[in-house]
Amino acid sequence: MCRHLAYLGPPVTLRALLFDPPHSLVRQSWAPRDMRGGGTVNADGFGVGWYPDGAAPVRYRSAQPIWSDPALPGLADATVTGAVLAAVRSATVGMPVHAGAAAPFAEGRWLFSHNGVVRGWPDSVTELAAGLPVRDLLTLDAPTDSALLWALVRHRLRAGAPPAGAVADTVRSVLAAAPGSRLNLLLTDGRTAVASTAGHALSVRADTDAVLLASEPYDDDPAWRPVPDGSLVEATPAGVRVTPLAAGRAGTSTNGKDRR
Template sequence: MCRHLAYVGGPVALGELLVRPPHALLRQSWEPRTQDSGVVNADGFGVGWYAEGDPVPARYRRAGPIWGDLSFADLARVVRAGAFLGAVRGATFPGADGEAAAAPFTAGPWLFSHNGAVEGWPDSLTALAGALPAGELLRLEARSDSALLWALVLHRLRAGDAPGAALADTVREVAAAAPGSRLNLLLTDGDLIAATAWRNSLWYLPGPGRVAVASEPYDDDPRWREVPEHTLVTADRADVTLTPLKEPSA
């Protein structure tokens, strides 16, 4: 299990949302409030952010817990960005991929994270993986369910799908192949955020002129809104749209 957060809006220090709030990702790494599977997220962390004038995000990832990285604490204090995605990881399955398995995953302008787990991994997704071009499988950063989910989403994005459609169709396809999976996906290109609530908690904090979408609130601001189960969220600095997602037919 994991916790993640995406933000677009006016420039802020990364630590203003990821470290300093009373229930920020830093604290969620050892004391999440709405996580119902696992109790600690100490198997890696990462953050990707967009520098002004550069559409390709920078990324900082580590294999250990966020609370043990003093270099990140320093970086988060001084780096400012108008868009970023951060995540802390609680590994569902054993693996030796280390830092490569930590979100966010990236390609071109995109940052991606997965909060959840694929039931029956890896056998349940053998057919879906086999439908991807061999080159895309060889470029997987890690041998994890999250990395394969990213490959499935990215394949759709490269085919021209809109961000929300790429997430929604991937979730429905994976849920049909692996019923019971937890598939909260989070995607941003620095302007738009798309996310799914699928068997895990998801919240958003609207404007003005900014939006945050997160696994759980990082503070007690009463403007936080919980996303209903089986919902696609698309958001930018001005607007948030919620679209119901149907479960696949049995």
């Protein structure tokens, strides 16, 4: 059911995030530790988005398993960045496998990923989809639940919603329409990362000047902390705030630095 990660902090190579750790995202593509709701490997494509020198993000997406892409190791060696969102995909049965279906999805400075599944797709969310501009529906990256979730989040962002509000409102509305959905969403603009936990695992690691959010810890560093299910996470290198999705915005700081 997919794995994803986000990094914000001092510049590092993509290799340091994707390949080098003992339980890196590449390893999680074929040996995940915590696949919930079905699936055994994440071999239906992958994507990496990064921010070069503060500019708009660059993406590299493929329908291949991440371990089989011949160009990625060299790209990962040569690319240095302080903000990354990456994902490996396990496609839900019946959904297409092509590069456009792989996260991260993007617009402007935003990158987005979804780990999970919308139950009853597509009938359960037709009313939510009907509230979107027709052009947005006609230009989805792929006819998948993840692409629709991105369209719902993006619509809220365009209307002026703060990132945390756009993610939380989308999760709540989809859960109301499609109970039992697994909705771990991940959104970043290269400065702040917002994530939800609804049915899938997420861990956070806050270092002195960097923060990592990941479906699974990529090493055994004791700084990793599991995020409770039903949470909203707002993270920058300066601090991490965890809020119950259903209980407003009051939350706790996981590293003692509450940035609100």
